[in-house]
Amino acid sequence: MQKYGRTFHLPISLGATSDDKILTSLEGLSGDDLIVTEKMDGENTTLHANGTHARSPDSRYHPSRDWVKAFAAGISPQLATGERIIGENLFARHSLAYDALPSYFLGFAWIVDGVFQSWDQTVARFAELGITPVPTLYRGPYVANLFEDIAASLDPKKQEGFVVRAAGPFPETEMSARLGKYVRQDHVQSDTHWMHAPMIANKLA
Template identity: 70%
Template sequence: MKKYGRTFHLPTSPGATSDDKIMASLVGLMVDDLVVTEKMDGENTTIHSTGSHARSPDSRYHPSRDWLKAFAAGISPNLEDGERIIGENLYARHSVAYDALPSYFLGFGWIVDDEVQSWDRTMTRFQELGISAVPTLYRGPYRDDLFEGIARNLDLTKHEGYVVRTAGAFDENAMPECMGKYVRAGHVQADIHWMKAEVVPNKLAE
């Protein structure tokens, strides 16, 4: 089991706090093929060949993870030892309420032997495994006004932000250069942390 790395904030991300890491440069994202996806307000989760875990492999029990563990039990037998599926456990409502999710688990990464696989290969693998992906907001080349334009088009009452990555494969150690996130200002709007509050499930699409 391996902990999934941190996604650094874009320099323009208003939701970055003093505890967050910020990308030192955008050079790694100045490529001809970028993928921008919606940043979902859930719990980062890894599914591997022997089960699943939240961001920390030694996470304690929480009732919001029951559905995910049952879901992962159907995925894990189909994974090789070096494969990890990364996504968001969206069962419990956090700061953003969802009312039409395709699944309580939405994937955004496929790692094989410490290499983050290309977006196209990841989508193919998700189809094979029956995994729904996070929504894609943009696919195309980098341009100077791209990130600001995507941020302006977000509905900040419904969207936490977005994540940008190079569409090609890259080493997991290169995540700070090849991925970045934009998070809305004041994202956490509840007085009580979701893990200490009553579990309120998000809603699935009819």
């Protein structure tokens, strides 16, 4: 199992806790072509040539993973060794309830041999595989107050936050500089972890 790396919080992220990593510089996110996508409230999941796994090392059975395992069964034979699709398994409700999802799996990264592929190549690959990408909130250059303005535009009752990345390709080893996230305040709404609570399925459109 190759675990997906950690995405650091932007300095303005309200949902960062004492256990989280914070970006100390925005230099890697100050380019002319940035992609900002909605951060979905699901389980980070990797699809690969041999199947699928969640980011968490906890691999115990959970019914919310049945759907994505069946979905991966149709994708995995099309993936080469070293090719990974990263996305959110949104079958089970966590803190936010979704009532019109286009799919229970929304992709946000395509990694080949340790390199994040460009966003345009990623979206094209998703189209080939029948994978729906996460919603795009912004594409363009970094401008003053960009992240603050996007954060202010979110509906905290319906959106968990956003993720920003460089639109071009970059090595996984540069994740801590080329990726950042903003998470809403108090994004965890329950003391009980979703895996230990009764499962409630989100709804498709």
